[in-house]
Amino acid sequence: MESKDRVQLIVAPAMGLLFENPLHRLGAMTILSGPGNTVAQAQLIRDLGVSCVFGVPSYLLHLVEKLEGETSVKKVVTLGENLTESMRRRLERMWNVEVYNDYGSTGLCAGFLDCREHCGCHVFSDNFLVETVDPKTGEPTDDKGELVFTTLYREGSPLVRYRTGDIVRVERDRCGCGRTSPRLFFEGRIGDMVKIKGSAVYPTTLKDTMFSIEPVSNFQFVVSREGSLDVLLVRVEANRPSEALRAEIEERVKAACNVTPTVEFVPPGSLSRERKTRYFVDLRQDAYAICPRARMYGNFVPGSRRTPS
Numbered sequence: 001m002e003s004k005d006r007v008q009l010i011v012a013p014a015m016g017l018l019f020e021n022p023l024h025r026l027g028a029m030t031i032l033s034g035p036g037n038t039v040a041q042a043q044l045i046r047d048l049g050v051s052c053v054f055g056v057p058s059y060l061l062h063l064v065e066k067l068e069g070e071t072s073v074k075k076v077v078t079l080g081e082n083l084t085e086s087m088r089r090r091l092e093r094m095w096n097v098e099v100y101n102d103y104g105s106t107g108l109c110a111g112f113l114d115c116r117e118h119c120g121c122h123v124f125s126d127n128f129l130v131e132t133v134d135p136k137t138g139e140p141t142d143d144k145g146e147l148v149f150t151t152l153y154r155e156g157s158p159l160v161r162y163r164t165g166d167i168v169r170v171e172r173d174r175c176g177c178g179r180t181s182p183r184l185f186f187e188g189r190i191g192d193m194v195k196i197k198g199s200a201v202y203p204t205t206l207k208d209t210m211f212s213i214e215p216v217s218n219f220q221f222v223v224s225r226e227g228s229l230d231v232l233l234v235r236v237e238a239n240r241p242s243e244a245l246r247a248e249i250e251e252r253v254k255a256a257c258n259v260t261p262t263v264e265f266v267p268p269g270s271l272s273r274e275r276k277t278r279y280f281v282d283l284r285q286d287a288y289a290i291c292p293r294a295r296m297y298g299n300f301v302p303g304s305r306r307t308p309s
């Protein structure tokens with residue numbers, strides 16, 4: 001980032017403010033445009049000659065489809081959602097930009113960017129101590145496990161061995177850019193793994209698989225139960241739906257998670273993509289997701305599969 005950059009922050013205001021101050025210090029112009037409202041976002045990019053965009057990757061994939069022709073954008077920073085490698089490649093190709101990933105934690109009030117090598121997000125190791133632990137036992141592990149942070153200089157609200165709930169791999173060798181700080185590779189959230197027909201399925205893996213199938217422009221997995229059987233449905237928006245594409249999706253998803261999905265092609269634009277796309281919906285657990293407070297009133301909590309049982 002340079003002082004001549006014009007940076008559009010397509011994120012919630014609280015997150016945007018985290019970046020606005022350092023960007024101002026650098027001398028860059030910032031536009032805190034908030035999430036959603038795709039037409040206005042595209043207009044701002046064009047009218048102000050924006051050179052760098054910060055945003056959620058699934059939303060940026062939606063936005064780039066609305067931007068016709070070349071734009072002034074040269075760099076994109078993704079945050080707020082896991083960026084898989086196939087998403088990165090797709091964004092770079094569709095927008096002709098360089099994509100940088102950010103690992104951030106709200107509890108930590110900090111974000112860590114990858115560098116020009118795009119080989120993990122660099123932690124500021126003079127400010128943060130990084131460890132990994134076994135998520136079940138809390139015992140230290142060999143740089144793969146639940147990410148744990150300790151702040152070294154923070155006053156007022158220090159964090160000591162703060163457990164993030166994120167599963168990461170940490171690499172500590174020298175990066176190609178010359179930095180020697182630890183680099184984080186996000187691998188998933190604790191509790192993200194679901195069982196479908198007895199197989200362990202990771203939504204991040206399914207997301208990466210679907211974005212690597214070129215004609216697929218958007219999708220949503222829905223798990224439900226018919227009788228005692230699990231059913232995996234994938235709704236797909238595609239440029240050219242065909243039986244060959246259906247067969248490819250079935251084969252690739254089966255290879256990724258050992259479950260063959262039912263593929264349903266839906267009209268382009270029918271799956272919501274404002275703000276952050278919901279790529280995975282588990283209706284089995286929704287039916288039983290009663291949070292402790294709602295349980296008292298006998299209310300179901302729709303749409304949540306993180307609710308404790």
Ligand SMILES: [Zn+2]
Binds near residue numbers: 122176178
């Ligand atoms: Zn580096």
